[in-house]
Amino acid sequence: MISKPVLKAREVLDYCGIEDPATISLPDLIIYHNGVVNEIPLNNCDGRMVMKNGKSIVSLNSNIEFPQKKRFVLAHELGHILLHSNKEATFSDDYSTLEAYKHGSQEKEANDFATELLMPEVLFKNACFKQKFSPDLIRLLADKFNTSITSTIYRFIDFGNHPICIFFSKDGKVEYHRKSAQAYYKIPDRNKLNVPTDSVANEYYSQNRIYKKEDSAQQIYKSTWFELGDYEADRPMFEFCVITPRYNTVLSVIWEK
Ligand SMILES: [Zn+2]
Known part of the structure; x- marks a missing residue:
C-alpha cells in the first residue's frame, strides 16, 4: 500500500508538471500552497512553521551550510502544510525531527513526503x-x-x-x-x-x-x-x-x- 505522504508528493509532482525534481523551487511551491518563507538565523532548529486558517509562515535557518539541506527542510515543511493543515499547528524542526528515523508521527510523514518529492522512488x-x-x-x-x-x-x-x-x-x-x-x-x-x-x-x-x-x-x-x-x-x-x-x-x- 502506498502511504498518504508518498501519494501526496506524487500528486504535487503531477499537478505541477515536474519532471526533474532537482529543479523544483521549494519557496515557490510553498507560496503556491498559501505559505510564505522567511530565511532568518534560528537558534537550535533548522525550520519552524506556524499554520492557521490554511495559511502558513515558514522560517528557514539562514545558518544552514548547504542549499540542498535547505531544500530538504522546506520540502519537510511543505509536507506539514499539505498533510497536517486541518488545525492550528506549530512545528519546530531540528536534527531529531528531520532525520528519517522518526516513526508513526507527523514528523515521519513530513519526511516521507519530502523524500518522495525530492527523490521519487522510481x-x-x-x-x-x-x-x-x-x-x-x-x-x-x-x-x-x-x-x-x-x-x-x-x-x-x-x-x-x-x-x-x-x-x-x-x-x-x-x-x-x-x-x-x-x-x-x-x-x-x-x-x-x-x-x-x-x-x-x-x-x-x-x-x-x-x-x-x-x-x-x-x-x-x-x-x-x-x-x-x-x-x-x-x-x-x-x-x-x-x-x-x-x-x-x-x-x-x-x-x-
Ligand atoms: Zn517537522
Missing part, C-alpha cells in the same frame, strides 16, 4: 540500478537530485542496490541505527552508549578528525560495529562519516565492498 531506483555503495556514488546521486548527503543516504537504505547500515550518534553516543533490508548484520545494543573506540566516528569525537573527500571511505573491521558469530572470522568493512559540527553529530555508514 527515479531513485533507476539511478541506483546495479550500482555499488560508495561515498562517491552518494555524492553523484545527491548532485543528480540536488539533495543533501544525509537525505540521499537515507533514501539509499530503502532503495539502493547494496546493503548498508547506518549509526547516528550525537556527542559521542549512539542514538539509533538503521539498515537495508538485505543487510544481515547482528547489531549489539549500543543505544546511548559511546561509539566504538576503533570507529571512524570516534576519531571525530576524540581527535576532531574529519577525512578529506578522497579518504572518506575508511577501512574498519566488522567487529567494530557488529557482533561476530561464534566461529566467524573478522573481516574488513568500511565506514563513511557524515559530520555536522553545528550539532556535534555523526552519521556513520557501514558497508562491505
Whole structure:
C-alpha cells in the first residue's frame, strides 16, 4: 500500500508538471500552497512553521551550510502544510525531527513526503540500478537530485542496490541505527552508549578528525560495529562519516565492498 505522504508528493509532482525534481523551487511551491518563507538565523532548529486558517509562515535557518539541506527542510515543511493543515499547528524542526528515523508521527510523514518529492522512488531506483555503495556514488546521486548527503543516504537504505547500515550518534553516543533490508548484520545494543573506540566516528569525537573527500571511505573491521558469530572470522568493512559540527553529530555508514 502506498502511504498518504508518498501519494501526496506524487500528486504535487503531477499537478505541477515536474519532471526533474532537482529543479523544483521549494519557496515557490510553498507560496503556491498559501505559505510564505522567511530565511532568518534560528537558534537550535533548522525550520519552524506556524499554520492557521490554511495559511502558513515558514522560517528557514539562514545558518544552514548547504542549499540542498535547505531544500530538504522546506520540502519537510511543505509536507506539514499539505498533510497536517486541518488545525492550528506549530512545528519546530531540528536534527531529531528531520532525520528519517522518526516513526508513526507527523514528523515521519513530513519526511516521507519530502523524500518522495525530492527523490521519487522510481527515479531513485533507476539511478541506483546495479550500482555499488560508495561515498562517491552518494555524492553523484545527491548532485543528480540536488539533495543533501544525509537525505540521499537515507533514501539509499530503502532503495539502493547494496546493503548498508547506518549509526547516528550525537556527542559521542549512539542514538539509533538503521539498515537495508538485505543487510544481515547482528547489531549489539549500543543505544546511548559511546561509539566504538576503533570507529571512524570516534576519531571525530576524540581527535576532531574529519577525512578529506578522497579518504572518506575508511577501512574498519566488522567487529567494530557488529557482533561476530561464534566461529566467524573478522573481516574488513568500511565506514563513511557524515559530520555536522553545528550539532556535534555523526552519521556513520557501514558497508562491505
Ligand atoms: Zn517537522
